[in-house]
Amino acid sequence: xxxxxxxxxxxxxxxxxxxxxxxxxxxxxxxxxxxxxxxxxxxxxxxxxxxxxxxxxxxxxxxxxxxxxxxxxxxxxxxxxxxxxxxxxxxxxxxxxxxxxxxxxxxxxxxxx
Amino acid sequence: xxxxxxxxxxxxxxxxxxxxxxxxxxxxxxxxxxxxxxxxxxxxxxxxxxxxxxxxxxxxxxxxxxxxxxxxxxxxxxxxxxxxxxxxxxxxxxxxxxxxxxxxxxxxxxxxxx
Numbered sequence: 001x002x003x004x005x006x007x008x009x010x011x012x013x014x015x016x017x018x019x020x021x022x023x024x025x026x027x028x029x030x031x032x033x034x035x036x037x038x039x040x041x042x043x044x045x046x047x048x049x050x051x052x053x054x055x056x057x058x059x060x061x062x063x064x065x066x067x068x069x070x071x072x073x074x075x076x077x078x079x080x081x082x083x084x085x086x087x088x089x090x091x092x093x094x095x096x097x098x099x100x101x102x103x104x105x106x107x108x109x110x111x112x113x
Numbered sequence: 114x115x116x117x118x119x120x121x122x123x124x125x126x127x128x129x130x131x132x133x134x135x136x137x138x139x140x141x142x143x144x145x146x147x148x149x150x151x152x153x154x155x156x157x158x159x160x161x162x163x164x165x166x167x168x169x170x171x172x173x174x175x176x177x178x179x180x181x182x183x184x185x186x187x188x189x190x191x192x193x194x195x196x197x198x199x200x201x202x203x204x205x206x207x208x209x210x211x212x213x214x215x216x217x218x219x220x221x222x223x224x225x226x227x
Binding site for chain 1: 154155157215216217219220
């Protein structure tokens with residue numbers, strides 16, 4: 001069965017510091033991995049995805065994520081956090097063998113000035 | 114380009130009453146999704162359409178929930194009768210196809226059942 005885990009309910013980072021939001025997954029077949037962000041009282045927005053190719057994927061708002069097949073991870077990163085990055089972040093995974101998008105429980109990112 | 118449109122944005126009803134939500138996806142997007150989202154949690158898929166065909170409705174509580182996507186464009190999700198536990202945000206999303214394409218979400222409808 002497919003699954004995705006976001007092991008941290010909340011991540012606190014000081015403004016200007018690098019941030020990492022963790023995501024690990026389990027699928028049968030080649031994974032398709034996504035990150036979405038949800039700002040307070042707003043809808044979900046797509047950030048980036050990994051389908052194939054370069055393991056380092058760049059997305060919106062300066063975010064990037066690295067696909068690590070051996071560790072089955074797809075952690076979201078940003079070199080320098082902004083207060084405006086504070087939001088709820090969701091990792092999602094599906095596979096080419098059996099389409100069913102599985103969502104993580106979400107990680108609340110808090111960036112302190 | 115217009116995004117996914119949902120209406121209404123907010124709805125307050127009493128339990129046992131019916132309620133309907135409407136969604137217009139992005140033009141050209143063949144796949145449409147209805148999700149339920151509780152506060153601080155991830156979206157839970159209710160139903161997925163490929164054009165006008167419901168290809169995954171395994172999580173839709175069919176005793177009270179129904180959905181349709183006539184002509185493969187806009188869609189309606191209905192609850193009848195509503196229960197207190199149905200209070201949540203109902204999200205509609207669309208994508209070009211239902212495989213490796215990212216989903217675009219509407220603003221959602223916040224339902225409160227009293």
